[in-house]
Amino acid sequence: MSVRVLIVEDEWLVAQGIKESLIDLGYEVVGMAVSGAETLQLAAEQRPDLVLMDILLQGDLDGIEVAARLRQELQIPVIFLTAYADPTTLGRAKVAEPYGYILKPFEVRELHSAIEIALYKTQTEKRLQHLNRVLRAIRNVNQLIVTEKDPHCLIQQACQLLVEGRGYFIAWIALLDDQNRLTASAAVGAPDDAGQVQQQLAQGELPPCGRLALEQTGPVILENVADHCTGGSWGYSSGERAAMVTRLAHQEACFGLLGVQIPMALARDEEEQALFLELAADLSFALYKMELETREQEALKALTISEERYRSLVENLPVGVYQRTPGGKNRLLMVNPAFVAMFGYDSPEECLPQGTWPNYANPRQRRKFNDLLLQEGRVTGMELTLLKKDGTPFTARVWAQLHQLPECSYVEGIVLDITPQQQARAALEKSLSLYRTTLESTADGILVIDRQGRIVSYNQRFLKMWRIPENIVHHRNDSELLDFVLDQLADPQGFLEKVRELYVHPEAESFDIIPFQDGRVFERLSLPQYLDKQIIGRVWNFRDITSRVQAETELQRYRDHLEQLVTERTAALVEVNAELNRVIAEHEKTEKALRDSEARFRTIFEEAPIGITLRDPQGRLLASNPAMEKILGFPPTEYRFNDSAFLQLDYSPQFQTYYQELGAGLRKDFILENRAVHKDGHPVWGRVHVSKIKGKDEHSWFALSLIEDITREKEVQAEIAAYQERLRALAAELTMTEERERRRLASDLHDNIGQVLALLQIKLGSLRRDLPSGEMAAELDEARTLLAQIIGATRSLTLEMGLPVLHELGFESGLEWLGEKFQEQYGLKVEVNCEPLPASLSPAQITFLFRAVRELLTNVTKHACAEQVMIEVKTEGDSFVLRVADDGVGFKVSKLTEVAGFGLFSIAERVSNQGGKMEVISAPDQGTMVAITFSLSEPA
Numbered sequence: 001m002s003v004r005v006l007i008v009e010d011e012w013l014v015a016q017g018i019k020e021s022l023i024d025l026g027y028e029v030v031g032m033a034v035s036g037a038e039t040l041q042l043a044a045e046q047r048p049d050l051v052l053m054d055i056l057l058q059g060d061l062d063g064i065e066v067a068a069r070l071r072q073e074l075q076i077p078v079i080f081l082t083a084y085a086d087p088t089t090l091g092r093a094k095v096a097e098p099y100g101y102i103l104k105p106f107e108v109r110e111l112h113s114a115i116e117i118a119l120y121k122t123q124t125e126k127r128l129q130h131l132n133r134v135l136r137a138i139r140n141v142n143q144l145i146v147t148e149k150d151p152h153c154l155i156q157q158a159c160q161l162l163v164e165g166r167g168y169f170i171a172w173i174a175l176l177d178d179q180n181r182l183t184a185s186a187a188v189g190a191p192d193d194a195g196q197v198q199q200q201l202a203q204g205e206l207p208p209c210g211r212l213a214l215e216q217t218g219p220v221i222l223e224n225v226a227d228h229c230t231g232g233s234w235g236y237s238s239g240e241r242a243a244m245v246t247r248l249a250h251q252e253a254c255f256g257l258l259g260v261q262i263p264m265a266l267a268r269d270e271e272e273q274a275l276f277l278e279l280a281a282d283l284s285f286a287l288y289k290m291e292l293e294t295r296e297q298e299a300l301k302a303l304t305i306s307e308e309r310y311r312s313l314v315e316n317l318p319v320g321v322y323q324r325t326p327g328g329k330n331r332l333l334m335v336n337p338a339f340v341a342m343f344g345y346d347s348p349e350e351c352l353p354q355g356t357w358p359n360y361a362n363p364r365q366r367r368k369f370n371d372l373l374l375q376e377g378r379v380t381g382m383e384l385t386l387l388k389k390d391g392t393p394f395t396a397r398v399w400a401q402l403h404q405l406p407e408c409s410y411v412e413g414i415v416l417d418i419t420p421q422q423q424a425r426a427a428l429e430k431s432l433s434l435y436r437t438t439l440e441s442t443a444d445g446i447l448v449i450d451r452q453g454r455i456v457s458y459n460q461r462f463l464k465m466w467r468i469p470e471n472i473v474h475h476r477n478d479s480e481l482l483d484f485v486l487d488q489l490a491d492p493q494g495f496l497e498k499v500r501e502l503y504v505h506p507e508a509e510s511f512d513i514i515p516f517q518d519g520r521v522f523e524r525l526s527l528p529q530y531l532d533k534q535i536i537g538r539v540w541n542f543r544d545i546t547s548r549v550q551a552e553t554e555l556q557r558y559r560d561h562l563e564q565l566v567t568e569r570t571a572a573l574v575e576v577n578a579e580l581n582r583v584i585a586e587h588e589k590t591e592k593a594l595r596d597s598e599a600r601f602r603t604i605f606e607e608a609p610i611g612i613t614l615r616d617p618q619g620r621l622l623a624s625n626p627a628m629e630k631i632l633g634f635p636p637t638e639y640r641f642n643d644s645a646f647l648q649l650d651y652s653p654q655f656q657t658y659y660q661e662l663g664a665g666l667r668k669d670f671i672l673e674n675r676a677v678h679k680d681g682h683p684v685w686g687r688v689h690v691s692k693i694k695g696k697d698e699h700s701w702f703a704l705s706l707i708e709d710i711t712r713e714k715e716v717q718a719e720i721a722a723y724q725e726r727l728r729a730l731a732a733e734l735t736m737t738e739e740r741e742r743r744r745l746a747s748d749l750h751d752n753i754g755q756v757l758a759l760l761q762i763k764l765g766s767l768r769r770d771l772p773s774g775e776m777a778a779e780l781d782e783a784r785t786l787l788a789q790i791i792g793a794t795r796s797l798t799l800e801m802g803l804p805v806l807h808e809l810g811f812e813s814g815l816e817w818l819g820e821k822f823q824e825q826y827g828l829k830v831e832v833n834c835e836p837l838p839a840s841l842s843p844a845q846i847t848f849l850f851r852a853v854r855e856l857l858t859n860v861t862k863h864a865c866a867e868q869v870m871i872e873v874k875t876e877g878d879s880f881v882l883r884v885a886d887d888g889v890g891f892k893v894s895k896l897t898e899v900a901g902f903g904l905f906s907i908a909e910r911v912s913n914q915g916g917k918m919e920v921i922s923a924p925d926q927g928t929m930v931a932i933t934f935s936l937s938e939p940a
Contacts, residue, residue: 002028003119006048008066009081010034010058014104018052018081021108027115036061043074050099050118055082055089064089067096077122079114081106109737124723137165141279145286149293151175152184155256158283159188168260169241172197173248174206175256175287180214182206189261209245210257219246219277223267242267244276248284251607251626255287285609320415326374326402333410342396342417344389361385361393369398373411377402383418394419428579435572442569445522445542448529451506453478456537457576465522465544490515502526506535513545520546527570531577539573611686611707617663619656622702631686631709633679655690659703662692673710685714757791811837811846815871818854822869826861834873838880840936845914849882849932852907856884856930859904864888864928878937885929890922904930 005027009015012034019029030046033039035058043051051070055063067078079100080093093101099118102110140161148154155173162171170189177183185201187194200207206214213220222243244267245259258280266272314321320339324330332352343359345351360366365384373379379400386396400413439446445462449455455476463473472484482499486492495514502508510526522542529537605612611628615621629635658670669691678684689706764784771777812834819830837846853871860866866888873882904920911918911932922928 002026003050003115004028004030004046004048005115006030006039006042006046006051007032008034008039008051008053008057008063010054010056018111021111025108025112025115035059036063036066039066040069043070043076047074048076049122050115051076051078052081053078053098055080055084055093064092064096067098071097077118079118081111107737113737120726137161138275138279138282140165142282145282148286149290151287151290152186154283154286154290155184156186156188159186162260162279163188168262170194170197170259170261172201172259173256173283174201174210174259175248176254180254206257207245207259209243210259213245213247213257213259214254217247219244219273219280221267221273223264244273246277246280248280248287250281250284250288253288253291255284255291258283320396320417321413322415323410323412326409326411327370330411339415342388342415343386344392359386359388361387369400373400373402377404379413386415395422428575431572431575432579435576438569438572443543445544446569447540447542448537448573449478449540450529450537451535453503455481456580462542465542488516488518490517502538506538514542520544521549529573529577531581536577536580611705611709613705613707615659615703615705617659617701617703619659619703628707631678631707632676632684638679658690662690662703663701668692683711684709685711757787761787761791811850812873814850815853815873818850818857819869819871822857822861828857828861828866829868830857830871831868832871834871835875837873838875838936841880841934845916845934848910848914852910852932853882853884855907860884860886860888860928864890866927875936878935880934880936882932883929885927887927890924890926890928892924893920893922907932 003026005022007015007018007022007029009018009032015032015034019032022029030048031042033042037059039051039053039057042048051067053063053067057063057066063080063082067080070076070078077099078096079102080098081102081104082089083104085103090101099121100114102114141158144154144157144161148157155175159171159173162168168189170187172187172194173185174182175184182201182204185198187198187201189197197207209220209222220243222245241261242264243259243261245257247254248256248258260276262272314336317336318338320342321334321336322332322339323334324332335348335351337348340346340348340351343351360369362385369379369382369384372382379398381397381399384396384398385393387393395418397416397418398413399416400411402411403409439457439459440461442459442461445465446457446459447455447462448457455473455478458473462468463470466485467488468481468484472481482496486496489495498510498512502510506528509528510524512524514522514524516522521544523545525541525543527539527541528535529539605623605625608625608627611631612625613621613628614623624636626636652672652674654672655674658667658672661667662670669689671687671689673685673687676684676686687708687710689708691704691706693702693704695701761784764780764787768777768780768784771780812832815832815834819832822828823830857869860869864886866886868887870885871883872885875881907930908918914934916932916934919931919933920928921931
């Protein structure tokens with residue numbers, strides 16, 4: 001589609017020439033106007049993309065006033081085409097905010113460049129306005145999500161905000177249950193269309209596009225809605241509408257559907273689609289949060305029921321449960337039936353008035369118990385000697401917890417009569433003592449290994465037979481023990497293969513003979529160790545039979561005796577295994593409590609809406625939550641936990657430094673922005689808040705990272721930077737085009753007009769020599785004088801436009817020539833200090849710098865009343881700097897535009913377009929310094 005241009009010019013021939021040039025360039029001219037009123041009428045009717053405006057027009061309105069109204073009322077960009085460049089006109093023109101200012105006469109290329117720049121700037125401004133509207137809509141919906149707690153009101157108001165803030169024709173939301181049955185709905189838009197949609201939704205019917213959205217994971221985008229939703233029942237009364245529908249889902253739970261009807265052009269906009277999905281995600285999270293609150297209320301009800309069950313459980317527990325007041329002179333508040341029976345009372349009513357303090361048999365135990373309870377807040381399994389009602393002592397294990405509440409404090413505890421356990425323990429200790437005595441008194445070496453390859457038990461005879469130091473068995477590692485003894489054996493490989501064979505077949509039994517390199521001979525007996533018919537390990541029995549080999553006959557007499565010892569040892573080992581089983585059971589109980597605590601933390605970790613990672617002090621990844629998968633695309637099954645740089649958002653060289661500072665206590669947390677790569681290859685930016693959390697002991701710690709996805713924010717910044725870079729490139733091209741045109745005009749003046757004028761001067765001189773003195777000779781002398789002035793002015797104009805001294809002599813010589821010229825014309829002393837120019841400066845920048853110096857010197861002669869000017873050109877680090885300083889009257893920089901007018905403003909704009917910056921330093925009676933700086937380093 002071609003660009004539509006309106007021409008406003010009161011000279012018909014000029015307007016017709018502009019029109020033909022525009023048509024040749026491929027633009028469409030929608031009309032030509034000669035007055036302000038006609039311009040406003042044509043602009044309102046034709047809605048052109050751009051207006052070329054002359055400043056002086058027919059009628060009461062001039063071009064500047066019309067341009068201001070076009071920008072304010074119709075948002076149409078304007079480029080001024082005028083022959084006026086005086087400060088007053090320029091000052092008024094700047095207020096109208098034109099997109100270009102071209103002086104007549106101009107070249108077609110100059111007009112073309114100005115139009116393209118204006119159109120690009122207009123598109124960019126419209127794009128930013130569109131983004132602002134989108135962000136306002138998102139903000140309004142997010143504010144609603146935070147404040148609204150009722151899902152019906154939420155979906156109704158959300159639809160209203162989408163229609164009002166985004167310009168949608170219709171917005172509708174349908175809430176669904178687990179079976180995708182419609183439970184609530186809302187629709188907002190044009191009364192007729194929205195009413196039809198709401199009526200269909202109220203009947204439990206979803207539109208075809210909604211049913212399609214339920215069948216797929218991504219959004220449904222229909223550009224030609226009439227082909228999919230026929231008829232008028234769904235509000236699709238026009239073929240110019242498109243539709244977008246997506247599921248409202250969070251953490252694999254679908255809460256409903258969000259659908260909108262939009263202009264067809266917006267349906268193709270990828271950013272519009274992305275923002276639509278972002279809104280859907282915010283609404284999904286709000287519905288998810290509301291569902292969690294509902295579940296929390298249900299949990300409170302369940303808690304009440306649980307408390308009732310707790311009371312019932314306490315009443316039926318076989319151990320004593322009590323509640324009492326804290327302190328030395330305490331008072332019982334509650335006891336269960338088991339407690340009453342344990343202390344020999346008939347009922348709780350008889351027990352409660354007694355208190356617990358008389359029931360201690362030992363006052364020291366009473367003081368120790370109460371002191372520990374007050375200091376630690378709890379007592380765990382303390383053994384106490386208590387007294388029953390009749391004074392009979394018994395041993396009990398007591399657990400107590402001090403509860404300190406704002407309204408009251410009390411102690412809750414459990415009493416377990418362990419008298420039977422003590423009796424069993426005494427019997428067990430007697431049995432274990434017999435087992436140890438038997439184990440150590442035997443002549444055989446005994447070794448017991450569990451299924452995990454850990455040493456469970458051994459006797460000193462075993463260590464002595466195998467010549468094993470205590471530090472080897474201290475680690476309880478069977479593999480380390482094997483490595484130590486292999487060097488003593490005559491057949492180490494066969495020995496090791498037999499051991500591995502028995503470990504592979506735990507039920508197997510084995511008996512063999514082991515020869516040693518030094519001549520010793522051992523018998524090896526290996527049996528599985530059983531506990532409740534389950535194999536829990538293996539028993540190795542080693543007997544030194546070296547002497548038996550030498551005297552087999554003598555050892556035969558002791559065979560029966562040895563068999564009896566084996567039987568006794570086996571019985572003793574069974575008893576040991578029973579004790580080991582009890583220890584293992586207690587260990588499993590402790591592990592279960594730890595798993596319950598970890599489950600509560602995992603719930604918070606998994607359901608967080610932002611990314612969370614946990615790393616150790618070396619930066620190794622320990623865990624990450626599901627939100628990290630949404631940010632980087634890596635599922636937990638693909639995590640490389642040993643790779644510190646994996647999931648790079650919260651790990652980089654800078655992070656390593658901060659981790660060290662966390663570990664040293666120099667900081668508690670830090671916030672950084674970092675870049676990573678998504679699984680599908682595109683970059684991802686995150687804002688990472690890392691804090692230090694303590695581990696199980698005072699020396700261990702971990703780094704907890706909270707990661708916010710700011711990729712979209714970075715993309716918008718990159719778009720703005722790219723736009724600015726394009727503007728600088730266009731400005732540089734425009735500068736070079738202007739310079740080439742100046743040089744062409746200067747060449748024409750010199751080669752054509754200059755030569756003709758010089759020839760005319762020669763002819764007039766020849767004619768004057770032929771004329772006698774008189775009135776005609778005086779007239780001819782005056783004509784020759786005027787012609788000499790014209791030739792001089794032409795030469796000055798040629799030098800002004802073509803800058804031959806710059807292109808032929810170079811920048812440094814050109815500045816010295818320029819200083820001499822101003823000193824000659826205005827008596828201004830100019831000192832030039834110029835270093836060689838960097839090779840990275842472009843010809844456009846060099847030409848611009850030369851013209852900028854000339855314009856600054858002109859400003860000095862007009863306004864500064866200065867006597868001396870210093871021009872300094874040098875390279876400072878990675879920057880090129882040009883400074884022009886005078887000793888004139890100076891001015892307040894805050895009044896720069898009032899004092900310097902359009903000149904300094906124009907230089908500053910051109911410096912910015914060339915990629916540099918300009919600084920003005922001045923004060924009254926202290927002179928003025930203008931510095932122009934260009935960076936010599938490559939842009940990042």
